[in-house]
Every structure is written in structure tokens, then in C-alpha cells.
Amino acid sequence: MSTKNNFQLLAQExxxxxxxxxxxxxxxxxxxxxxFTFMTDVVELYLPRVFxxxxxxxxxxxxxxxxxxxxxxxxx
Amino acid sequence: xxDKPTRKQNNSSSTRSDSEVIHLYLNTRDTAYFSLLYNRxxxxxxxxxxxxxxxEALAQDATQDIFIKILGNLSKFSEKSKFSTWLxxxxxxxxxxxxxxxxxxxxxxxxxxxxxxxxxxxxDDRELLAIEVKRLKEILEVIPPGDKAILLMKYQxxxxxxxxxxxxxxxxxxxxxxxxxxxxxxxxxYKEMYS
Numbered sequence: 718m719s720t721k722n723n724f725q726l727l728a729q730e731x732x733x734x735x736x737x738x739x740x741x742x743x744x745x746x747x748x749x750x751x752x753f754t755f756m757t758d759v760v761e762l763y764l765p766r767v768f769x770x771x772x773x774x775x776x777x778x779x780x781x782x783x784x785x786x787x788x789x790x791x792x793x
Numbered sequence: 794x795x796d797k798p799t800r801k802q803n804n805s806s807s808t809r810s811d812s813e814v815i816h817l818y819l820n821t822r823d824t825a826y827f828s829l830l831y832n833r834x835x836x837x838x839x840x841x842x843x844x845x846x847x848x849e850a851l852a853q854d855a856t857q858d859i860f861i862k863i864l865g866n867l868s869k870f871s872e873k874s875k876f877s878t879w880l881x882x883x884x885x886x887x888x889x890x891x892x893x894x895x896x897x898x899x900x901x902x903x904x905x906x907x908x909x910x911x912x913x914x915x916x917d918d919r920e921l922l923a924i925e926v927k928r929l930k931e932i933l934e935v936i937p938p939g940d941k942a943i944l945l946m947k948y949q950x951x952x953x954x955x956x957x958x959x960x961x962x963x964x965x966x967x968x969x970x971x972x973x974x975x976x977x978x979x980x981x982x983y984k985e986m987y988s
Contacts, residue, residue, distance in 0.1 A: 724948035726926045726932075731840040738856045743831060745857045750824050750864060756913075775949040 811876035819868055831860060834877065838884050841945070844890035845938060858886050874956050881950050882960025885942040889961075891940045921976055922948070924983060932982050940975035947972055 721729065772778070809817075811830065818826035836919045838859055842852035862883060870879055921944075923931065933941045946960070958968045 722922050722948060723924055723926050723929050724922075724945065727930055728837075728840070728945075728949050730930075731844055731925065732836055735836070735840045735843050735852075737836045738853050742839075742853050743828070743835070743858050745859045747824060747828070749857075749861050750827065753864070754822065754824075758906065760867075 795833065812872060815867060815870060815876065822912075827864060830863075830876075835860070837877075838880065838900055841881065842888060844933075844945075845942065846883070846891065851891075855884075855887060859884055862887070874959075878950065878952055879960075880958055882952065883955065885946055886961060889942050906984065907950055918948075918976075920980060928983065928987060931986065932979050935982050935986075936975070936978050938977050941948050941972075943968070943971050944975050944979060 809829075812831070814826050817823070818830070835856060839852055839856045840861075842855040843849060846852050846855060859880075863880060866883075870876065933944070936944075943957065943961075946957050948977050952960070952971075954965050954968050956961075957972075958965045959966070963971070
């Protein structure tokens with residue numbers, strides 16, 4: 718015996734009529750995920766470098782205490 | 794080591810709960826886990842979007858936007874309610890916002906209920922739940938989308954007043970009032986159409 722109410726039976730009917738969105742929809746989403754992941758990786762990789770350069774430019778030492786490439790160039 | 798979902802598992806039944814899949818995705822950022830969630834719910838979300846937007850192309854775009862929104866907010870999912878409940882409230886909210894923007898119909902979800910009374914008398918559901926499916930579908934096509942969405946959340950998804958209120962960022966009293974009005978509108982439409 719079905720325990721679904723009329724609203725749920727209507728949903729079931731609609732889901733049977735339109736079982737899945739076309740594959741392009743999933744491809745679009747996965748494309749977005751890849752772009753998002755790439756952007757995150759770029760930020761993770763380069764943002765600390767940008768901070769280091771900024772610190773070096775204002776005359777400070779980087780967190781690791783190492784000279785930045787710019788500092789080495791200046792000494793030369 | 795976590796065993797990744799294979800394509801076969803994606804297409805058939807996976808034993809992992811939604812909550813486990815979400816945790817695995819957040820910990821590993823492996824798109825296969827998000828794909829698993831997508832395969833579980835894309836059909837339901839798509840059907841709801843078609844039902845609300847009445848256009849397959851718009852529903853495809855909406856499904857894509859909703860899953861991207863889900864992806865961006867997955868870490869904020871608090872597990873106070875089921876994942877499906879959270880996903881469907883985002884889906885209805887998206888569709889209502891879309892229709893509001895499209896028609897610039899301010900009263901789609903405007904509140905006659907901005908300051909609702911604290912006590913809202915509940916009306917009987919039996920009459921509404923006794924309507925034949927085919928007729929119910931026709932009634933839902935006629936009533937305003939905001940009323941349709943709230944009735945679907947209440948009776949199709951069986952969401953609690955609290956869950957609907959959280960999903961639509963309204964107070965519980967406002968939602969009770971909105972449901973009451975939507976029920977009355979649906980029943981009046983039914984009587985108008987079939988008596």
C-alpha cells in the first residue's frame with residue numbers, strides 16, 4: 718500500500734517524466750569545480766609569495782628570514 | 794586510505810550516507826564525491842525546477858546554478874536538517890527568486906505577513922490532501938509560484954515550519970500564515986475549477 722500523499726505522487730510523476738538533466742549540465746558543473754580548484758591552487762601557491770615581495774619592498778624581512786629574489790638583485 | 798567512488802558506484806546505489814559523502818568531499822576535494830551527490834539528487838532538483846519554472850532550458854541552467862551554489866556553501870551545511878531538505882529549500886528559494894526577478898513581481902513572496910499574528914489557526918489538511926493528483930497539478934499551475942513552492946515544501950518534502958522558515962529566511966509565524974493563505978488559495982481555486 719502506498720503511503721505517499723497526493724503531493725508526493727505528483728513529485729514522483731514529474732521525476733519519472735524528467736528523470737535526469739542532460740549531460741551538459743553535469744559537465745558545466747564539473748567545469749566550474751575545476752576552475753574553482755585551479756583558482757584556489759593558484760592563490761595557495763602564489764599568495765604567500767606576493768606577501769613576501771610586499772614585505773621585502775617595504776624593507777622588512779620575510780617570515781623565513783630568507784632574502785627574497787628582489788633583495789638579492791638589489792645587493793648585486 | 795579512502796576508497797574513491799567509481800563510475801559504477803556513482804550510477805548504482807552507494808551505501809555511503811549523504812553526510813559521509815559531504816565530509817569526504819570536504820576533506821579530499823575529490824570531485825568524484827561531489828559527482829556522487831549530483832547523481833543522487835540532480836533528477837529531483839531538475840524535476841522541481843521544471844515544475845516551478847515551466848521551461849526545460851531554464852531548469853537546466855537553474856540545476857547547474859543550484860549545484861554550484863551548493864558546492865560553494867557545502868562547508869556551511871550544519872547537518873541540523875537532512876541534506877535533501879537543505880538542497881530542496883535552496884532549490885525552491887532559487888526558483889522563487891528567479892521568477893521574482895523575471896516578472897519583477899514584488900508580491901510573489903511579499904509579506905502580507907511582515908508582522909504576522911503570533912497565533913495562526915491551523916486549517917484542516919484533509920481536503921487538500923484528498924485532491925486527485927491530476928487536479929492538484931492543474932491547481933498548482935494556477936496559483937502564484939510563491940504559494941506553490943510553500944505548499945510543495947510543506948506537503949511534498951514534509952519540511953517542518955522551522956526548516957521552511959530557515960530556508961526562506963522568514964519567521965515561523967510568517968511561514969504559518971503563508972501556508973494558511975496558500976492552502977486557502979489552493980482550495981478556492983479547486984472549487985472554482987471543479988464545482
